[in-house]
Amino acid sequence: MSTKLSFRWLNRWLLGLKAKHQTAINYMAQPSDLSGSIAQSELLSIDLEMTGLNPKKHEVISMAWVPIINGEIVLSQAQTLLIKADNGVGDSAIIHGIVDSDLKHAVSLAQGLEQLLQAMQGRVLVAHHGALDIAFLQQGAQKVYGHKLSFQLLDTLLLESKRLSRQGEHFDKQLLRLHRCCERYHLPALRAHNALSDALATAQLLLAQSAVIGGAQPLTLKQLMKYSH
Amino acid sequence: MSVDIEITEIKQYLACLVPFDSLSEHALSRAARGLTIRYICAATGAVEIDYDNPQLYIVRTGAFEVRDKQGELLDRLSEGDFFGYPSLLTGDNVHNKVTVLEDGLVYLMNLGLFKQLRDDSATFDRFFNRAHAKRMQRFAPVDSTSNPLNVTIGKLLQHPVISLSPTHHVSEAAKLMSEHRISSLIIIQDSQLVGILTDRDLRCRVLAKELDGKCLINDVMTTAPICIDSSALLFEASMLMSRHNIHHLVVKESDVVTGMLTTTDVVRCQNNQPIFLIGEISRQKSIKELAVLSKKFAALLQRLIEADNRADEIGRTLTLLVDALTKQLLILAEEQFGQPPFKYSWIAFGSQGRVDLSAGSDQDNAMILAKAPSPQQADYFKAISEFVCRGLDACGFVYCPGEIMAQTDKWRVDLTTWQKYFSYWVATPSPQALINTAIFFDMRCISGCETLFNSLQQYVLTETKGNQIFIAAMAGLAVASTPPLGFFGKFVLDRDGEQNKVLDLKIRGTALINDIARVYALHEGISEVNTQMRLQRLIGRAILNDKDANNLQDALEFIAHMRLKNQGQQIKAGIAISNYLKPRDISRLLRHQLKDAFSAVDEAQKGLQLKFTRGLF
Numbered sequence: 001m002s003t004k005l006s007f008r009w010l011n012r013w014l015l016g017l018k019a020k021h022q023t024a025i026n027y028m029a030q031p032s033d034l035s036g037s038i039a040q041s042e043l044l045s046i047d048l049e050m051t052g053l054n055p056k057k058h059e060v061i062s063m064a065w066v067p068i069i070n071g072e073i074v075l076s077q078a079q080t081l082l083i084k085a086d087n088g089v090g091d092s093a094i095i096h097g098i099v100d101s102d103l104k105h106a107v108s109l110a111q112g113l114e115q116l117l118q119a120m121q122g123r124v125l126v127a128h129h130g131a132l133d134i135a136f137l138q139q140g141a142q143k144v145y146g147h148k149l150s151f152q153l154l155d156t157l158l159l160e161s162k163r164l165s166r167q168g169e170h171f172d173k174q175l176l177r178l179h180r181c182c183e184r185y186h187l188p189a190l191r192a193h194n195a196l197s198d199a200l201a202t203a204q205l206l207l208a209q210s211a212v213i214g215g216a217q218p219l220t221l222k223q224l225m226k227y228s229h
Numbered sequence: 230m231s232v233d234i235e236i237t238e239i240k241q242y243l244a245c246l247v248p249f250d251s252l253s254e255h256a257l258s259r260a261a262r263g264l265t266i267r268y269i270c271a272a273t274g275a276v277e278i279d280y281d282n283p284q285l286y287i288v289r290t291g292a293f294e295v296r297d298k299q300g301e302l303l304d305r306l307s308e309g310d311f312f313g314y315p316s317l318l319t320g321d322n323v324h325n326k327v328t329v330l331e332d333g334l335v336y337l338m339n340l341g342l343f344k345q346l347r348d349d350s351a352t353f354d355r356f357f358n359r360a361h362a363k364r365m366q367r368f369a370p371v372d373s374t375s376n377p378l379n380v381t382i383g384k385l386l387q388h389p390v391i392s393l394s395p396t397h398h399v400s401e402a403a404k405l406m407s408e409h410r411i412s413s414l415i416i417i418q419d420s421q422l423v424g425i426l427t428d429r430d431l432r433c434r435v436l437a438k439e440l441d442g443k444c445l446i447n448d449v450m451t452t453a454p455i456c457i458d459s460s461a462l463l464f465e466a467s468m469l470m471s472r473h474n475i476h477h478l479v480v481k482e483s484d485v486v487t488g489m490l491t492t493t494d495v496v497r498c499q500n501n502q503p504i505f506l507i508g509e510i511s512r513q514k515s516i517k518e519l520a521v522l523s524k525k526f527a528a529l530l531q532r533l534i535e536a537d538n539r540a541d542e543i544g545r546t547l548t549l550l551v552d553a554l555t556k557q558l559l560i561l562a563e564e565q566f567g568q569p570p571f572k573y574s575w576i577a578f579g580s581q582g583r584v585d586l587s588a589g590s591d592q593d594n595a596m597i598l599a600k601a602p603s604p605q606q607a608d609y610f611k612a613i614s615e616f617v618c619r620g621l622d623a624c625g626f627v628y629c630p631g632e633i634m635a636q637t638d639k640w641r642v643d644l645t646t647w648q649k650y651f652s653y654w655v656a657t658p659s660p661q662a663l664i665n666t667a668i669f670f671d672m673r674c675i676s677g678c679e680t681l682f683n684s685l686q687q688y689v690l691t692e693t694k695g696n697q698i699f700i701a702a703m704a705g706l707a708v709a710s711t712p713p714l715g716f717f718g719k720f721v722l723d724r725d726g727e728q729n730k731v732l733d734l735k736i737r738g739t740a741l742i743n744d745i746a747r748v749y750a751l752h753e754g755i756s757e758v759n760t761q762m763r764l765q766r767l768i769g770r771a772i773l774n775d776k777d778a779n780n781l782q783d784a785l786e787f788i789a790h791m792r793l794k795n796q797g798q799q800i801k802a803g804i805a806i807s808n809y810l811k812p813r814d815i816s817r818l819l820r821h822q823l824k825d826a827f828s829a830v831d832e833a834q835k836g837l838q839l840k841f842t843r844g845l846f
């Protein structure tokens with residue numbers, strides 16, 4: 001574990017050396033602190049909507065995030081952005097309901113990333129099935145900054161998967177979908193495939209999961225990450 | 230660049246929530262955007278409230294309890310409820326303690342935003358001020374809106390004006406009073422009120438003075454009677470009566486006499502209706518009249534439920550009424566068929582036996598005869614039992630589908646035969662046979678000879694006390710059906726006739742507790758048959774620890790209360806009364822408590838199994 005972490009640190013430092021853009025430099029210069037519990041930390045729950053699932057082919061068309069500061073979801077700092085897609089929305093509109101005409105108010109990928117990185121400074125990322133979101137963010141960073149970034153992620157899907165398998169239950173992969181997980185904790189239903197709704201649902205899910213996993217003795221972020229791997 | 234972000238779901242949620250629904254569109258957006266969200270888990274016990282930074286807590290999911298510094302329960306909260314506002318309103322540190330019953334999400338609103346919203350909407354402001362005041366008075370004994378003393382007198386008058394002139398003979402007055410079953414007359418001359426004549430006048434001024442019925446009303450009546458206006462409150466009438474130490478008030482409406490108000494009317498209004506119904510029952514002279522009167526039972530039941538009376542008290546009230554009905558029917562039967570040739574005892578089984586009747590119960594009764602009857606005597610007892618059972622049926626307590634009624638020949642026999650029945654049941658306790666006979670062990674004497682009944686009950690208890698094989702069989706039966714909880718604490722739902730998913734609060738709830746208490750009582754030779762009383766008597770005995778007995782008592786009261794509330798709703802909605810509850814119809818908090826009650830039953834069943842059925846089943 002410790003070797004892995006120090007490798008991550010090294011990786012982050014090396015990537016930081018490559019950074020030329022000020023936002024990227026600032027972001028990379030402030031690694032997040034994993035030693036506290038959720039109640040003592042700052043996290044940022046994010047969700048991206050894409051035109052498809054392949055980061056090399058498809059594009060991000062919407063980003064949303066909401067911070068969790070000292071254990072509280074702060075709605076006043078929630079944000080949602082539409083991103084201009086070079087190749088149009090295409091068939092994916094069926095899923096997320098965003099059509100090309102909606103993208104008139106959209107910002108460029110560079111502007112979107114800029115805002116997201118500012119919100120992410122010093123914060124740990126939270127996402128449901130975050131590998132996909134991160135793959136798209138890395139692709140975007142490569143395009144905008146010419147290099148990759150380093151992310152620290154708490155993945156609510158992985159947490160849930162580990163929690164269910166520790167209970168010894170065999171479960172269908174369908175049970176890991178975001179809305180099914182929310183139901184399991186009696187969390188309110190949210191509109192699916194809306195980036196802000198999903199980011200909020202993910203944030204609520206993380207709070208519920210950490211309460212159930214940690215109980216009276218809340219785990220640190222580091223312990224939670226370890227639990228999910 | 231920065232667009233105002235709408236958090237649609239939260240705004241929509243608030244828009245449907247009283248008092249947020251009174252806010253302007255703009256204020257609502259601001260409210261939704263200004264919240265923070267916290268997840269509170271039961272493992273942490275109490276909610277930590279930061280009094281330096283008071284906030285309004287909106288319960289989104291989960292269940293909570295608010296207690297004051299002394300630990301007194303102030304409120305139970307579930308989805309859509311609020312806490313934390315007393316500090317926001319008063320600025321004081323209100324040291325209420327909020328404990329978590331079930332994990333949940335809360336939305337928090339800071340003081341600044343709360344103030345802005347109170348400024349935005351007067352309705353919003355009033356809501357929280359009222360809620361604060363209401364919680365403070367929550368346990369005040371009198372709720373002024375439903376206090377019967379605030380009824381106006383005009384609404385209470387039972388009869389039109391019944392009057393005579395002062396020149397009539399006293400004997401005529403007495404006849405008129407008996408005819409109408411009233412205790413007083415209004416005396417009128419030339420359309421003017423001149424006095425009243427009461428029972429007391431007849432006693433003190435006629436009989437005690439050795440006058441006869443030929444004297445004139447004018448000589449013995451109470452002149453210048455005290456009057457009250459029909460718009461006055463019952464409360465004022467009651468004050469007036471006690472100040473003058475009188476039982477009758479003449480009621481006037483703009484100087485015209487409209488009736489007489491008596492102490493009986495006053496008392497009748499003060500939630501003592503069951504007593505009056507019982508009094509009324511003893512005055513009815515036929516099955517038909519009793520059937521008419523018994524139509525009032527449903528309304529009474531409804532009122533008792535709405536007034537949030539304890540379930541066991543409601544059960545007792547209804548049982549008392551049916552006991553009175555039975556007694557009156559027996560009196561009427563004896564008037565019709567003559568005096569019995571020898572003593573008998575009329576007994577009730579099942580829920581009437583347990584003093585736990587509910588709406589829609591059927592009758593379970595029997596007779597113990599002092600000796601074996603001759604054919605002619607047998608006919609007599611058959612006739613009166615048929616009369617009583619028919620009467621109960623006409624009053625809404627329908628014939629027992631299993632024929633367990635005194636009119637069935639098998640259940641109208643002498644003491645020795647009864648003893649043989651019980652000996653047989655106790656000696657050959659196959660589970661199947663016990664299903665049908667369990668209710669016989671909850672028996673109570675309703676009318677007739679107590680000694681006969683007591684001999685039978687003592688006999689039964691001697692047979693059962695410490696009888697391991699019989700008790701094991703009873704215990705096996707008591708755990709055969711389980712409370713409706715699944716492995717992961719979820720409700721397991723049955724289907725009702727219309728294929729709705731429901732909980733059966735009787736079969737899977739109260740009946741199970743009755744079964745458990747019966748086993749213990751028979752094992753210990755306890756003669757009580759009411760389940761709460763049985764559990765009470767078990768406290769302090771080695772066989773069941775006090776905590777488990779108390780838990781069962783609470784569980785029974787809670788489940789029975791839910792069942793009654795549900796039936797109250799059914800009566801209101803005009804649908805058939807049943808024991809079925811749709812869990813979706815109740816709040817999560819109640820569902821949570823119901824689960825707790827069911828798990829207490831589950832625990833008790835496990836304990837019973839361990840104690841009595843080990844190695845047998």
